[in-house]
Amino acid sequence: MPLNRDFVGRTYESSAPYEVSRVKISEFATAIGDSNPIYHDRRAAVAAGHPDVVAPPTFPIVFSLFGTGDALADPDLGLNFAMVVHGEQRFEYERPIHAGDELVCTSTVAEIRSVGRNEFLTLRSDVSTTSGELVCRTYNIIVERGGAA
């Protein structure tokens, strides 16, 4: 079933700020097998010129889609989660995320299109601090296999 194009342009806010902790950054870095001390040791990060441990480049995936879960699960969208795979992902960084950041996300359904038998949905998220400083933008394309058939 094709996805509902009425969702294009809809915007979703994260319900509460995401607090970036040293423990979470270290846990995530461990999970991707990265022992770089800048992720695990505050002193190493400070010695490298950072205010605290910084997050690996793909870390924003942990929280950047918090606000969109309800939208993707909305029956009116028509998304069959069982057939969803990740199509593309891109991050544009204004600065590294570090422990202590309190981040909020504004996510927009940027595009829905059919490619062959599949449906492609693009979500863009602007990640900012609670004081309004833009930290990064993420672009996430999910693919519903067979959705356009």
Place this chain on the structure above:
Amino acid sequence: MAATVKYDEVETGQEIPAAEYRVRRVDLVRYAGASGDFNPIHWNERHAKAVGLPDVIAHGMYTMAQGGRFVTDWAGDPGAVVEYGVRFSSMVVVPDDDNGATITISGVVEDKREDKRVVVALTARSGDARVLSKARAVVQLS
């Protein structure tokens, strides 16, 4: 906050030697927990096959993270990465054994831009499959 690689010492076309990254089922379970992505196609073989996949597959973001490691290890500082994007062109199938799958990543400096920035193009393979395409990182060098 600075890359250890110097812009003036890098040339367009310069290759970054390949590195191999192992991915076993336990790595996917750990990644699911740390990332919050518990889609069962990444840990439940029964479910993966029921939805038409050959076996459990790695999270695309796990593969992308290995590409991120490759770039940050080269640059010397994670903060030097100003942009990073990939297309997931093929699945990394992870068998239920002690070896799992291997992702091999290599890179080339594709372009030198202004402000001491370079574009690094990544190639990521698992078995015979190219698992990432359009994989590019923009890195701020010193």
